[in-house]
Amino acid sequence: MRRGPIDQLVVRVIPDPDRSVAEQTAIKEFSEYPSDFTDLLRVMGKAKGVMGLSSISSLSQPLPAKAFARDVLSIEIQGPSRQQLTLVDIPGLIRSETQWFTSQDREMVAEITDAYITQPRTVCLAVISATHNHASQLILEMVHDADPTGERTLGIITKPDSLNAGSNEEKISLDLARNVKVVFKLGWHVIKNEKVSESAFSFEQRNATEASFFRNSNFNSLPAHGLGIDALRARLTFILFENFKRELPNLTRELESAVTETTSQLRKLGDGLATTSPRHSRSYLTRLSMDCVEISNAAINGNYESLYFHGDSHETSSLKSASSIKRLRTVIQHLNRDFVSEIQIRGAKYHIMSPDQETQMSKHLADSTIPGSVQLSKDKALGWISRVMERSRRKESYGNFNPSIIGELFWEQTSKWQALAEQHVDRVFCICQKFFDLLLEEKCPGYIGVRLSQFEVVKSLNTRRECAYKEVWNLMDDNQDFPTVYDHDYAATIQKQQSERMQSVLREAIDDAASQPESHEIVSKNATSSISLDAVMAQVRSKTHRDMHSYSCDHVLGCLLALYKASLFLILGIRASPTDFH
Known part of the structure; x- marks a missing residue:
């Protein structure tokens, strides 16, 4: 009524x-x-x-x-x-x-x-x-x-x-x-x-x-x-x-708040919309566009001198806060850093554990696991490589291996890269969308901001996201070619792994031969005990791989880990610690 x-x-x-x-x-x-x-x-x-x-x-x-x-x-x-x-x-x-x-x-x-x-x-x-x-x-x-x-x-x-x-x-x-x-x-x-x-x-x-x-x-x-x-x-x-x-008191407060909000919205319109003529509307949108472009360029380049970026220094530093999102380049840098860290930690499908890590796993230590990666002991990793090697044999002699299996193993080990990269693209997309929502909210009335966001910003951001997806897919397509690395560190890593294997065999052989006296002795400056070289060589021969298949699996595993490390450096531009890819 x-x-x-x-x-x-x-x-x-x-x-x-x-x-x-x-x-x-x-x-x-x-x-x-x-x-x-x-x-x-x-x-x-x-x-x-x-x-x-x-x-x-x-x-x-x-x-x-x-x-x-x-x-x-x-x-x-x-x-x-x-x-x-x-x-x-x-x-x-x-x-x-x-x-x-x-x-x-x-x-x-x-x-x-x-x-x-x-x-x-x-x-x-x-x-x-x-x-x-x-x-x-x-x-x-x-x-x-x-x-x-x-x-x-x-x-x-x-x-x-x-x-x-x-x-x-x-x-x-x-x-x-x-x-x-x-x-x-x-x-x-x-x-x-x-x-x-x-x-x-x-x-x-x-x-x-x-x-x-x-x-x-x-x-x-x-x-x-x-x-x-x-x-x-x-x-x-x-x-x-x-x-x-x-x-009535609550209603009065709500009305006063509505008046304040409406006044703020009208102030954002300025004097350009005194009439509804197309000329005035175009003039207003032109000024708004120039203002938004200037702020967007500053945010992208990390130039935060404008008053738009100033805020309370005591405000939360969370990347989700409005003041943080306004500083777009800073947030993107944090997201990039997090992405690199995530690729380093969770990028490999299989995490090959070191002996120390295997010991921790046997003691059920929670910090020995990596979320999202399958934990494999070295023996299980060699079993995985052995199965791939057996189903990929061609005409090579027994003891040799089909070199293409390194590529097959590499593709499986990097199978998570695309999903992680697409997830990173989505996170950047969401931050960009929130940045523009905040910008339009501050620079123009709500009904104009909603329309600009729906008809212009979201459409443009979606187009850019699709372009980013295509770049990821192009990188993954390149990744499906046989991996070829010209980095000197790759060869150095292979040689280091071979040297470490030989040192391990030699150290065990010396320990086993130390207690066996022979006629030929070597006496060091500070040592009074003697070691028989013949006994040492006998121990080395007994410990040398007679099973060429096992030796090949061990060699392929070393090549895979070195290749993964080198490829990650080429894609992300990072020099990872060897402990990240044991």
């Missing part, structure tokens, strides 16, 4: 915001002006058609597939003597799926109800029927969740005339009305519904029938202010007035 110069009815449909723009436009075009309430039923039928709902003649026929919609049917009653009041009648709650209502209908009605009753300034009228057990009425549970203290809920009991006088059901309804069974701070109210035989009654006749029932039934023991439609009207007026007084 609204105060207006003349008496009239206006029927409109407020479209669901989730509908498409075309559907919303079509629905907004609907408006009807019934001459009086008798014409309302016809107009509501047309409105249901606009909302995509079909009318039904009776519940004996199944309802249409779409029984409910999120659109709002608005019936505005205007007149010089009308009070300012908005009454929202939401669909009745559905307990279970039936032949008339689907599970989707049930969920939609519950969501609509919850959306209204959770609003802190809404007065909830929890309507229940006296003919049903109150414990099974869903609305009571929902209003309790939305309004635990019951400060803004008034219980309404209907159909009291359907109860037998003196029955247990009537006693329960009377206890409810006395605010005993279910307690609301606003209490309860009882009204009588029209019967089917009374559907043609005028308002006066309906009110007279209700008053007669309450005078002559057991409900006459209740206070008069809790009975009947007239008393409900007066009671709601008082409740709304008290609610308004209580919420």
